[in-house]
Amino acid sequence: MATRRSALVTRLERYLPLTPDECDTLDWAERRERRIPAGERLIEQDQTGTTLWIIQQGWFHASTTLPGGARQITRFHYAGDLMGISSIAWDWSANTLTAVSDCIVSELSKPNLGRIFKQQPRLAALLYAVAAAEYVAMGDRLTSIGRMGAMERLAMLLLDIRARLRVTAGGVIDSFDLPLTQQDIGDAVGLTKVHVSRTLGEMERQGLIARTGRRMKILDEARLLDMTGFVDRYGVIDTSWLPG
Amino acid sequence: MATRRSALVTRLERYLPLTPDECDTLDWAERRERRIPAGERLIEQDQTGTTLWIIQQGWFHASTTLPGGARQITRFHYAGDLMGISSIAWDWSANTLTAVSDCIVSELSKPNLGRIFKQQPRLAALLYAVAAAEYVAMGDRLTSIGRMGAMERLAMLLLDIRARLRVTAGGVIDSFDLPLTQQDIGDAVGLTKVHVSRTLGEMERQGLIARTGRRMKILDEARLLDMTGFVDRYGVIDTSWLPG
DNA sequence: CGCCTGTTTGAGAAGACTCAAAACGGGTGG
DNA sequence: CCACCCGTTTTGAGTCTTCTCAAACAGGCG
Numbered sequence: 001m002a003t004r005r006s007a008l009v010t011r012l013e014r015y016l017p018l019t020p021d022e023c024d025t026l027d028w029a030e031r032r033e034r035r036i037p038a039g040e041r042l043i044e045q046d047q048t049g050t051t052l053w054i055i056q057q058g059w060f061h062a063s064t065t066l067p068g069g070a071r072q073i074t075r076f077h078y079a080g081d082l083m084g085i086s087s088i089a090w091d092w093s094a095n096t097l098t099a100v101s102d103c104i105v106s107e108l109s110k111p112n113l114g115r116i117f118k119q120q121p122r123l124a125a126l127l128y129a130v131a132a133a134e135y136v137a138m139g140d141r142l143t144s145i146g147r148m149g150a151m152e153r154l155a156m157l158l159l160d161i162r163a164r165l166r167v168t169a170g171g172v173i174d175s176f177d178l179p180l181t182q183q184d185i186g187d188a189v190g191l192t193k194v195h196v197s198r199t200l201g202e203m204e205r206q207g208l209i210a211r212t213g214r215r216m217k218i219l220d221e222a223r224l225l226d227m228t229g230f231v232d233r234y235g236v237i238d239t240s241w242l243p244g
Numbered sequence: 245m246a247t248r249r250s251a252l253v254t255r256l257e258r259y260l261p262l263t264p265d266e267c268d269t270l271d272w273a274e275r276r277e278r279r280i281p282a283g284e285r286l287i288e289q290d291q292t293g294t295t296l297w298i299i300q301q302g303w304f305h306a307s308t309t310l311p312g313g314a315r316q317i318t319r320f321h322y323a324g325d326l327m328g329i330s331s332i333a334w335d336w337s338a339n340t341l342t343a344v345s346d347c348i349v350s351e352l353s354k355p356n357l358g359r360i361f362k363q364q365p366r367l368a369a370l371l372y373a374v375a376a377a378e379y380v381a382m383g384d385r386l387t388s389i390g391r392m393g394a395m396e397r398l399a400m401l402l403l404d405i406r407a408r409l410r411v412t413a414g415g416v417i418d419s420f421d422l423p424l425t426q427q428d429i430g431d432a433v434g435l436t437k438v439h440v441s442r443t444l445g446e447m448e449r450q451g452l453i454a455r456t457g458r459r460m461k462i463l464d465e466a467r468l469l470d471m472t473g474f475v476d477r478y479g480v481i482d483t484s485w486l487p488g
Numbered sequence: 489c490g491c492c493t494g495t496t497t498g499a500g501a502a503g504a505c506t507c508a509a510a511a512c513g514g515g516t517g518g
Numbered sequence: 519c520c521a522c523c524c525g526t527t528t529t530g531a532g533t534c535t536t537c538t539c540a541a542a543c544a545g546g547c548g
Binding site: 213 | 506
């Protein structure tokens with residue numbers, strides 16, 4: 001039977017058409033597709049691990065739990081993302097990876113990542129560019145948490161999630177499922193769940209967003225953009241410098 | 245005359261001895277060494293720029309300024325760092341880069357970065373691993389700002405700066421010059437300068453640190469580590485997976 | 489010596505947190 | 519099909535950390 005095309009390939013092709021060789025190299029490097037139900041953990045913080053994962057389907061979040069029990073969600077991962085970045089630099093995971101929805105992931109071993117660098121330099125450079133974009137996006141989140149009030153932080157989060165979902169969805173979306181508890185949302189933006197509840201309520205009252213269960217709709221995009229200065233870091237990536 | 249060895253080479257060799265070819269490729273890729281006096285800016289947020297920089301000497305910080313005027317310092321850059329990451333993914337800078345001390349930088353053009361991927365895959369993979377480590381370090385800062393109180397945030401910052409300076413210094417140091425105003429420190433950890441002043445004073449009173457002018461000394465490392473759970477992300481990087 | 493920038497200190501205000509209880513909602517079993 | 523249960527969300531009241539505004543203080547440099 002025809003194997004499904006890797007979500008990583010699909011994502012990368014949004015930025016740059018890949019050669020058949022490059023696609024083959026990626027397909028060959030991915031192994032052991034696995035199904036992870038919502039809520040389950042792929043790896044635990046500080047746990048040994050020398051594998052990266054590629055999300056084929058679904059969402060994850062990466063979190064850190066502090067000695068006192070507080071938790072910070074440092075980022076979300078979506079279909080087409082390379083996950084488990086800390087395993088690149090060490091032999092253990094810096095984060096806990098939790099499935100937000102039902103997911104399918106496949107493995108990419110570190111040696112296979114090395115082979116990609118050797119055999120497909122252009123692909124490697126593209127992965128580097130994507131990583132650079134995500135680095136900048138994390139800087140944006142840092143700025144949001146460090147210097148914005150509760151409502152702006154939440155606005156930023158919603159805009160960020162939507163922008164990234166658009167890459168996977170391959171088009172413009174204005175409403176999306178947000179399968180997160182308010183506790184999760186708070187852990188992502190550095191607020192308590194109580195304050196998240198109040199603030200989301202206030203945003204709804206002001207006509208900025210609408211909620212139906214856990215479906216989120218952005219109503220007043222202009223004002224959300226205005227209050228946050230949000231910039232989409234996922235839509236476009238410069239590939240002109242990649243080696244031939 | 246013998247050209248000085250690139251600080252990037254020195255830094256990378258802390259993780260992995262480079263081949264002469266790899267060193268040559270880097271040396272050849274770097275151009276136009278420039279001197280930047282303390283306080284001056286190398287590039288402004290949103291400004292067009294298609295160059296990366298390598299810091300040969302000194303410190304920089306990367307900051308974002310919000311419409312309201314608030315500023316967040318997203319990271320510090322030290323000798324041996326590749327700076328201007330956002331130019332990898334786009335043709336403009338996401339941050340303002342400001343020299344904290346008197347600095348020397350050299351340029352690395354994007355096409356030359358591309359050539360490194362093509363000609364020296366192992367070197368490219370090492371750069372990727374270093375970037376991954378810095379990504380994780382930024383996640384730590386995010387956690388610190390999102391989930392810790394004022395004193396822990398400052399403790400985290402001091403431990404982080406010291407850990408990174410150790411890489412450049414090539415050894416253990418317990419005190420270091422911190423040429424930052426309290427405004428800068430606050431912008432890095434998401435506090436006002438007033439609260440930074442109070443909290444640093446309190447840390448001194450508790451015997452955690454000592455200050456002489458802008459020289460900072462860590463007195464009670466054990467307690468600082470204990471209150472923050474700080475992990476050094478710069479000291480060791482796994483290179484076993486790099487292609488031969 | 490005086491100026492300018494940066495630091496310290498004080499007092500009051502604001503935003504977010506804690507604790508607590510009530511309302512909601514989806515899923516399960518009777 | 520209904521009743522119950524558990525996790526989640528909402529609302530309320532009081533507290534605490536951090537912020538704001540303001541003024542005094544310190545230190546380096548012309």
